[in-house]
Amino acid sequence: xxxxxxGIGYVGLVQAAVLxxxxxxxxxxxxxxxxxxxxxxxxxxxxxxxxxxxxESHYKAGRLNFTTDAAKGVEHGEVQFIAxxxxxxxxxxxxxxxxxxxxxxxxxxxxxxxxxxDKSTVPVGTADKVKxxxxxILAERSAAIEFDVVSNPEFLKEGAAVNDCMRPDRIxxxxxxxxxxxxxxxxxxxxxxxxxxxxxxxxxxxxLTKYAANCMLATKISFMNEMANLAExxxxxxxxxxxxxxxxxxxxxxxIYPGCGYGGSCFPKDVQALIRTSEQHDYQPAILQAxxxxxxxxxxxxxxxxxxxxxxxxxxxxxxxxxxxxxPNTDDMREAPSRVLLExxxxxxxxxxxxxxxxxxxxxxxxxxxxDLSLVGTKEAALKGADALIICTEWQQFxxxxxxxxxxxxxxxxxxDGRNLFEPSRMNRKGFTYYAIGRGASV
Ligand code: NAD
Numbered sequence: 001x002x003x004x005x006x007g008i009g010y011v012g013l014v015q016a017a018v019l020x021x022x023x024x025x026x027x028x029x030x031x032x033x034x035x036x037x038x039x040x041x042x043x044x045x046x047x048x049x050x051x052x053x054x055x056e057s058h059y060k061a062g063r064l065n066f067t068t069d070a071a072k073g074v075e076h077g078e079v080q081f082i083a084x085x086x087x088x089x090x091x092x093x094x095x096x097x098x099x100x101x102x103x104x105x106x107x108x109x110x111x112x113x114x115x116x117x118d119k120s121t122v123p124v125g126t127a128d129k130v131k132x133x134x135x136x137i138l139a140e141r142s143a144a145i146e147f148d149v150v151s152n153p154e155f156l157k158e159g160a161a162v163n164d165c166m167r168p169d170r171i172x173x174x175x176x177x178x179x180x181x182x183x184x185x186x187x188x189x190x191x192x193x194x195x196x197x198x199x200x201x202x203x204x205x206x207x208l209t210k211y212a213a214n215c216m217l218a219t220k221i222s223f224m225n226e227m228a229n230l231a232e233x234x235x236x237x238x239x240x241x242x243x244x245x246x247x248x249x250x251x252x253x254x255x256i257y258p259g260c261g262y263g264g265s266c267f268p269k270d271v272q273a274l275i276r277t278s279e280q281h282d283y284q285p286a287i288l289q290a291x292x293x294x295x296x297x298x299x300x301x302x303x304x305x306x307x308x309x310x311x312x313x314x315x316x317x318x319x320x321x322x323x324x325x326x327x328p329n330t331d332d333m334r335e336a337p338s339r340v341l342l343e344x345x346x347x348x349x350x351x352x353x354x355x356x357x358x359x360x361x362x363x364x365x366x367x368x369x370x371x372d373l374s375l376v377g378t379k380e381a382a383l384k385g386a387d388a389l390i391i392c393t394e395w396q397q398f399x400x401x402x403x404x405x406x407x408x409x410x411x412x413x414x415x416x417d418g419r420n421l422f423e424p425s426r427m428n429r430k431g432f433t434y435y436a437i438g439r440g441a442s443v
Contacts, residue, residue, distance in 0.1 A: 001025070001187055004077030006102040008035055008066065010046055010161060010265070010332070011119055011154050012083030017051060018165040020058035022190035027065045029073035039066045047331040047358045050162040074109035079187060082130070083119040083154075088269050093276035094123050103130040107137035113146040115180045119154050121210050121270060123277050127151050127174070127203040148180040151203045153210035158264065159329030166191065171198045174206025211277075214270040215288055220255045221262045222294040228258035228438025229298075238438030239420060258437045260392060260418030261299035263326035263335040268295070299337045302390060302418050303344035305435045309388070309414060315349030320386035320410070322379050323393025323419075325359035333362045337418065338392040346372050355382040357395055383409035394419040403430050
């Protein structure tokens with residue numbers, strides 16, 4: 001099938017590569033010339049496991065192409081994916097200008113029937129706007145061309161995006177009527193062989209499904225962070241509590257890890273957007289507001305533990321930081337808890353020596369060159385001459401470090417662990433002062 005994907009970001013590029021992998025003929029369109037030129041040279045703009053070989057092989061085979069020429073893109077695909085960003089507006093609601101810009105582009109150039117698939121995460125009612133926009137432009141052009149608008153939200157996880165797209169748990173397809181359903185089944189048939197994962201529904205329900213999923217996941221995290229804070233106050237151990245509640249199949253073990261707050265491009269933005277949508281309809285979303293407030297507070301957890309430990313005397317201290325990305329296996333720094341931490345440490349006059357396996361380039365891009373930030377090549381190098389170690393992201397390589405080496409490098413044997421990687425009692429036996437999340441007092 002001929003497919004066009006507008007937006008070559010995390011979602012668009014992975015989706016395009018995976019569609020090419022199963023044999024579809026894919027053209028990707030982006031407004032970012034640099035990105036398009038780099039992709040043609042084999043330079044992949046994001047880190048995502050398994051993505052580079054897919055993109056390289058299908059580009060070479062001619063099944064995956066990149067262009068800034070929107071007219072060419074519109075001409076190519078019988079289906080047109082919209083996978084552009086929907087960043088938060090000033091008030092937190094989703095900014096639809098990129099989505100509607102693509103809708104206009106498609107409408108201006110289309111000469112044959114198209115199915116327009118909205119993959120971006122968009123508020124309920126956006127498909128109606130896309131449909132209206134296209135209808136208006138076609139009317140201005142006096143062009144009577146059939147089109148369908150479909151809502152097909154994406155559920156991939158950064159860090160496992162290729163696998164998630166190759167083996168989706170579900171394929172949500174919201175349509176206004178039955179007309180585009182056969183085409184959508186054909187498009188996704190290669191991903192739907194083991195059992196039927198396609199769930200058809202109306203457009204609005206599909207749009208809300210995406211927000212409901214992300215808000216539920218964010219709720220689980222904030223709930224566990226609340227329990228962790230209570231555990232700390234009450235002298236309980238959240239890890240024991242986690243295992244205890246996870247054993248109930250109605251709760252389960254998935255996604256109930258406490259930590260230093262959720263980040264990334266999706267949870268914060270989607271929780272906020274659904275809050276704004278609710279408020280626009282005069283509904284107070286009490287749970288979502290609490291989820292957001294708890295998360296904001298949790299992001300300050302590590303900075304306040306550090307500040308308390310050093311009695312507010314952080315000026316002149318050097319802090320080793322392991323992990324910058326908002327979660328492992330990605331270079332994404334959007335809304336990462338590490339950013340709140342870095343900025344708080346700098347504010348207090350501390351210097352940071354940081355290491356991350358993938359996100360250092362992105363950190364440099366965000367913060368530029370500054371005297372109080374050294375980005376170093378290994379986790380060991382980050383320890384050199386530092387006064388304390390903070391762990392912000394649970395990369396695999398941080399899980400079993402050489403504790404003797406850590407101790408020998410730090411001026412004081414103190415670790416602040418925002419991801420609960422180690423056993424407090426073991427750390428204490430090794431002579432560390434160890435701060436974790438919700439695991440009781442530690443000396
Ligand atoms: P991104 O910022 O990584 O990429 C968006 C791309 O769209 C950029 O390359 C940008 O240059 C391009 N673009 C903007 N305007 C354009 C236009 N008019 N024509 C062509 N290209 C244009 O975004 P992303 O993380 O891939 O997210 C895209 C959407 O998918 C968002 O709505 C997001 O909420 C949703 N989503 C993201 C994830 C994720 O994990 N990142 C997961 C599921 C859903």
